[in-house]
Structures are given as structure tokens and as C-alpha cells.
Amino acid sequence: MTEKFNSIERCDCNVIHEDIVNQVRDKMPQEEILYDLAELFKVFGDSTRIRILWALHEAEMCVCDIAVLLNMTQSAISHQLRVLKQANLVKNRKEGKVVYYSLVDDHVREIFDQGLIHINEK
Amino acid sequence: MTEKFNSIERCDCNVIHEDIVNQVRDKMPQEEILYDLAELFKVFGDSTRIRILWALHEAEMCVCDIAVLLNMTQSAISHQLRVLKQANLVKNRKEGKVVYYSLVDDHVREIFDQGLIHINEK
DNA sequence: AAGACACTTGAATAAATGCTCATATAACTA
DNA sequence: TAGTTATATGAGCATTTATTCAAGTGTCTT
Numbered sequence: 001m002t003e004k005f006n007s008i009e010r011c012d013c014n015v016i017h018e019d020i021v022n023q024v025r026d027k028m029p030q031e032e033i034l035y036d037l038a039e040l041f042k043v044f045g046d047s048t049r050i051r052i053l054w055a056l057h058e059a060e061m062c063v064c065d066i067a068v069l070l071n072m073t074q075s076a077i078s079h080q081l082r083v084l085k086q087a088n089l090v091k092n093r094k095e096g097k098v099v100y101y102s103l104v105d106d107h108v109r110e111i112f113d114q115g116l117i118h119i120n121e122k
Numbered sequence: 123m124t125e126k127f128n129s130i131e132r133c134d135c136n137v138i139h140e141d142i143v144n145q146v147r148d149k150m151p152q153e154e155i156l157y158d159l160a161e162l163f164k165v166f167g168d169s170t171r172i173r174i175l176w177a178l179h180e181a182e183m184c185v186c187d188i189a190v191l192l193n194m195t196q197s198a199i200s201h202q203l204r205v206l207k208q209a210n211l212v213k214n215r216k217e218g219k220v221v222y223y224s225l226v227d228d229h230v231r232e233i234f235d236q237g238l239i240h241i242n243e244k
Numbered sequence: 245a246a247g248a249c250a251c252t253t254g255a256a257t258a259a260a261t262g263c264t265c266a267t268a269t270a271a272c273t274a
Numbered sequence: 275t276a277g278t279t280a281t282a283t284g285a286g287c288a289t290t291t292a293t294t295c296a297a298g299t300g301t302c303t304t
Binding site for chain 1: 158161233
């Protein structure tokens with residue numbers, strides 16, 4: 001009912017495989033969940049953010065330390081930390097002028113590990 | 123030696139935290155690995171590709187079936203399947219005119235699951 | 245051989261993205 | 275109070291990217 005009209009041209013396969021397609025459709029998660037999942041992985045899909053996350057997995061760090069570590073401007077790092085915070089991957093605490101960032105939890109590591117397993121298989 | 127000159131302005135923190143930054147630097151994986159990891163997650167960072175992968179996790183499907191399932195053009199699906207194949211996430215087999223795609227292995231599911239765990243924690 | 249069919253591919257376009265630069269904010273220091 | 279320091283933010287720009295459109299390839303059918 002809430003589905004928009006399917007304007008895609010159908011082919012013979014669709015008829016032959018109708019049952020399979022319908023079964024898959026029934027098993028697909030909600031659109032929103034898949035969208036959120038894509039949004040999460042999008043955050044991991046940038047080498048600057050990956051390097052920030054990896055660094056923070058080793059130690060809590062302030063913005064300027066991360067900037068020097070990755071040889072990038074403070075501004076660039078700050079922008080990316082904002083993205084990571086919005087994705088609920090990092091948190092921060094303020095100590096005077098200095099803002100220290102750290103990982104929210106250890107999911108990051110587990111997501112990394114799954115990715116590395118795939119990469120390392122040839 | 124192969125490091126390019128660090129042109130980023132240093133601050134007091136860098137001096138105070140010098141040891142920590144150096145420790146983190148030593149523990150960071152090779153640039154190339156982190157780059158590959160980002161490239162992999164970039165592939166997961168699109169809802170069309172996520173939906174294709176999820177569908178293929180349920181069943182082997184041909185291009186036109188996926189197109190109808192996701193209500194997108196064959197061309198768009200074909201382009202994305204190419205990306206997924208280059209990332210070594212899907213494989214295909216030809217049966218006459220029809221090309222059937224399927225997952226290369228079950229890593230995809232494990233990567234999804236780790237992502238979902240993060241999403242579901244508030 | 246001609247046409248239909250399933251799919252691929254390349255160019256074009258609109259949208260999203262990451263970085264830079266300049267400026268703003270907030271906290272410390274002299 | 276004025277200046278410095280650490281960080282955040284907004285605008286601008288160059289690059290990347292997802293989709294569309296048009297055309298191409300290979301296979302089957304008649």
C-alpha cells in the first residue's frame with residue numbers, strides 16, 4: 001500500500017522467478033534499517049576517519065595530537081570528528097582549552113576486524 | 123625516511139603528549155591496509171549496494187530480478203554489481219542470456235551483523 | 245538472418261563529500 | 275584587558291559518486 005508504483009519494466013525472468021523474488025522481498029529488513037546501516041558504513045568509508053578511529057582505539061587523544069599524528073590540519077580533523085560523533089562512534093571531554101576524544105565503545109574494533117578478515121582473504 | 127615533511131603546526135599538547143602520540147604512531151597499521159579498509163567500507167556505504175547484498179544473501183538472483191525487487195533500472199543495478207564484484211563481494215555465472223549473481227562468501231553477513239549491533243545500541 | 249531479450253558500458257549530469265581558508269568561540273595567561 | 279591557544283564552524287572549491295540515457299555485446303528464438 002505504502003509502496004510506490006513500480007515503474008521498472010519487467011522481463012521474463014521476473015515471471016519465472018516470481019516466487020523467489022517475493023520470498024526475498026519478504027525477508028528484506030525495513031528500508032530504514034538498511035539506510036541506517038549504509039550511513040554507518042559510509043562513516044567507515046573514508047581513510048581519514050578510519051585512521052582517526054584506529055588512533056583513538058589505541059589512546060584517548062586531543063584534536064591537535066590527532067592532527068599531528070595524521071599530518072593534517074586541525075580543521076580537517078575537527079570536521080571529521082564531528083562526523084564520527086554524530087555517528088555515535090566517539091565521545092569527548094573538555095579539559096580547559098583541550099578537548100580529548102575517545103571511542104564510545106569497542107564495536108569499532110569488531111567492525112574493523114570483520115573488514116580485515118575480508119581483505120586478508122586474497 | 124619515506125615520510126613526507128610534516129607541515130602541520132605543532133602546539134603545546136604535542137610536546138606534552140609526545141610519548142603517547144609516538145606510541146600510537148608505532149601501533150598504527152600500514153597506510154595501505156587502512157586505505158583498503160576504507161575502500162571496503164565505502165562499498166558498504168551505499169543503500170543500493172547494501173540492499174543488493176542483503177538480497178543476494180537470501181538467494182542467488184539475476185540482474186533484472188534485483189532491478190524489480192529494488193525498483194531500479196537494470197543499468198543502475200548493473201553498475202553497482204560491477205562495484206560489488208570489484209570488491210570481491212559477489213560473483214556471477216551465466217546461463218544463456220541471464221546472469222546470476224551471488225555472494226562470494228558469508229563475510230558480508232558478519233559485517234552486517236557488527237553494523238547492526240552498533241545501530242541497535244540506542 | 246532478423247529480431248527480441250538480458251545485460252554491460254561510457255558519457256553526462258546532479259548531488260554529495262572532504263579539505264582549505266577565514267573567522268568565531270571559549271579558556272587560559274600576562 | 276589584551277593576547278594567545280585549542281577547537282569549532284561556515285563558505286567555497288575541487289573531486290567523487292550514483293543514477294540516467296543511449297548505445298553496444300552476446301544469446302536465444304523464429
